[in-house]
Amino acid sequence: MKGISLLGxxxxxxxxxxxIVRRYPQKYRIVALAAGRNVQLLAEQVVEFEPELxxxxxxxxxxxxxxxxxxxxxxxxxxxxxxxELVATAEGSHITISAxxxxxxxxxxxxxxxxxxxxxxxxxxxxxxxxKLVMDMVREKGVQLLPIDxxxxxxxxxxxxxxxxxxxxxxxxxxxxxxxxxxxxxxxKVTSAQALAHPNWDMGPKISIDSATLMNKGLEVIEARWLxxxxxxxxxxxxxxxxxxxxxxxxxxxxxxxxxxxxxxRIPIAYALSYPERMNLGLSSLDLFxxxxxxxxxxxxxxxxxxQLAFDALEAGGTMPAVLNAANExxxxxxxxxxxxxLQIAETVAQTLERVPRGDEDSLAAILEADTIARGEAARRIxx
Numbered sequence: 028m029k030g031i032s033l034l035g036x037x038x039x040x041x042x043x044x045x046x047i048v049r050r051y052p053q054k055y056r057i058v059a060l061a062a063g064r065n066v067q068l069l070a071e072q073v074v075e076f077e078p079e080l081x082x083x084x085x086x087x088x089x090x091x092x093x094x095x096x097x098x099x100x101x102x103x104x105x106x107x108x109x110x111x112e113l114v115a116t117a118e119g120s121h122i123t124i125s126a127x128x129x130x131x132x133x134x135x136x137x138x139x140x141x142x143x144x145x146x147x148x149x150x151x152x153x154x155x156x157x158x159k160l161v162m163d164m165v166r167e168k169g170v171q172l173l174p175i176d177x178x179x180x181x182x183x184x185x186x187x188x189x190x191x192x193x194x195x196x197x198x199x200x201x202x203x204x205x206x207x208x209x210x211x212x213x214x215x216k217v218t219s220a221q222a223l224a225h226p227n228w229d230m231g232p233k234i235s236i237d238s239a240t241l242m243n244k245g246l247e248v249i250e251a252r253w254l255x256x257x258x259x260x261x262x263x264x265x266x267x268x269x270x271x272x273x274x275x276x277x278x279x280x281x282x283x284x285x286x287x288x289x290x291x292x293r294i295p296i297a298y299a300l301s302y303p304e305r306m307n308l309g310l311s312s313l314d315l316f317x318x319x320x321x322x323x324x325x326x327x328x329x330x331x332x333x334x335q336l337a338f339d340a341l342e343a344g345g346t347m348p349a350v351l352n353a354a355n356e357x358x359x360x361x362x363x364x365x366x367x368x369x370l371q372i373a374e375t376v377a378q379t380l381e382r383v384p385r386g387d388e389d390s391l392a393a394i395l396e397a398d399t400i401a402r403g404e405a406a407r408r409i410x411x
Contacts, residue, residue, distance in 0.1 A: 029300070030058040030119045032080075032144070034111060034135055035126030036072055037065040038231050040149045040175065043292050044124055045072060047300060050308070055300065059117035061110065061127070061135070064088050070095035079103060080117050082110030111135040116142040122300070124175070125150040128233050129356050130349075130398055133157060137391075140164045140172075147299040149175035151250040156349040156398065158253030159388050172254070173299040178247055179254055180295030181273035181286035186255070188284045189276075197257060198275040198283075199247055200267040201326065204239040207268060211330045217369045219362060236359045240372050241326060245337020246355075249348050252341060259341050264334060266324040271313065289313050333373045336380065346386035346397035353401035354379035361409045371409075379405045 031048065035041045041062070048055045059080035062069040066088050073081055073096060082105045083089050089106040096104075105113055108131075115123050115135035123139035124147040125132050132150030137157075139146060141164065148154070154161055165172045174180050178199050186194070205224050206214060222239040223232055230238065237243035248262050275285040288294050289310060297306045328335045333355070340351040358375040361367045367375065383401050386393035 028056050029054060029121045030056050030117075031300075032059040032061075032114050032117045032120040032123040032139070033057060033126065034061045034115060034124060034132065035063075035128065035149070036060040037062040037068045038126055038128065040124070040126035040292060040296065043296055044126070044300075045076065047293060047297050047306075047308070048076070051306065054306075058120040059114040061114040063127075066092045066095060073100060079119065080105070080114050082106055082114045108134055112138040115139040116144065120144060122147055122173075124296075124299075125153060126175070128152075128231060130156060130352060133394075137161065137164065140168055140170055143168055143170060145171040145173065147173050147175050147296070148179075148254075149296075151176060151246050152352050154250040154253045155246050155352045157388070157391065157394050158249065158348070160391060160394070162253050162256075171302075173302055174254060175292075175295050175299050176247060176250070177290070177292065177295050178274040179251060180298055182251065182255060182276055184286045184298070185274070185276040185284040189278050189282070191256075193278045193280070194255075194257065194261070195277045195279050196261045196263055197251055197255060198263045198265055198277065199244060199251060200265055200270070200272055200274050200323075201241060201244040202238065202270045203266040203268050203324075203326075204235075204241070206239055207266060207324075209330070211370070214330060214369050219365065222362075222369060232363060233356070233359055236362060236372070237355070240333045240369070241331040242333035242337065242355050242373070242376075244326070245334045246352065248334075248337055249341050259338060264326055266326050267322065268324075269318065269321055271318055271321055272323075287313060331373075333376065336373060336376055340380060343380075343385060345388045346394050347380065347383075349394050349397045350380055350383045350401040351376060353398045354405040357402050357405035358409065367409055375405050375408050378408050 057076040057078050060078045061082040063084045112135050115138045122145040125136040126149040133153050136153045223235045225235050270290040272285050277283045340347040354376040358372040382404050386397045
């Protein structure tokens with residue numbers, strides 16, 4: 028039986044992980060859970076799965092969780108970064124699922140790798156911020172890092188069809204979000220409610236906004252660069268509104284291998300958990316006769332400049348991807364709070380990239396410092 032430590036258990040990825048564990052209790056056991064402030068749902072998960080360790084974001088949430096659980100669980104509850112790292116490195120866990128949203132996922136994921144845990148990675152910010160550090164440590168510790176993002180799982184599966192030395196390019200698909208085909212003038216007036224209404228995927232608010240701006244795809248470009256050890260010039264993005272083709276790879280002989288499937292995150296999650304085996308998830312088969320026309324378009328980098336900003340940050344190297352990510356997190360939060368408009372998200376990120384100096388990508392301290400400086404700079408820009 029495979030033990031699982033789950034970071035981000037109350038989010039969309041986390042709840043889907045638990046759905047799979049619920050379906051295959053003979054294969055998987057939840058060893059430890061970490062979540063944010065949704066203590067009501069976390070308490071229900073704790074009672075159902077009986078983990079040995081539980082962590083929440085802060086002391087206040089820990090006290091609330093204690094009040095919702097039987098006394099036998101009280102000694103198992105921790106909080107903060109230390110608590111997340113305890114969950115990530117829990118004894119008896121074979122794989123740590125990193126599904127926390129944002130930069131908060133970096134340190135516990137590094138702790139899990141350091142402890143020799145395999146990683147199921149849904150937290151793309153880990154590789155965006157510290158891709159070289161993370162992948163160097165993965166190789167040093169001899170652990171597996173298995174992608175859970177649907178696009179990166181698709182690439183991972185397509186790469187099984189050939190030799191890495193024969194790879195020509197990776198093609199990441201993007202749904203285009205709710206605003207594909209919308210003019211820049213129209214984008215000035217969109218609301219957070221409209222931006223959160225993704226046409227194909229059920230995601231949390233941060234990722235839904237990133238999808239709407241195409242920043243999510245930009246972050247995935249940086250993630251793919253490190254995960255698959257390819258240069259930015261070998262990564263392309265295409266808008267595919269139907270979200271049926273999850274990504275493609277092209278080999279030197281011109282063969283293009285694509286992974287298709289219904290848009291359900293349980294598919295890449297299950298593949299990461301069971302690799303190299305596959306599990307029957309009870310999902311409906313993809314019906315090629317009813318799914319309709321499959322379309323592919325070039326992304327509009329004028330209306331959606333966040334994608335180009337990500338390519339620029341990747342080219343600049345060093346700590347600039349960490350700066351990109353930090354500024355975006357601050358800007359998205361401000362948009363969701365109604366303090367800036369939709370187009371100001373990318374504008375804030377661009378201005379922050381211009382103001383924060385490049386640091387050393389081999390230094391965790393430099394990466395964390397760049398993250399802190401970028402957050403302050405973005406906040407000042409928004410407040411100005």
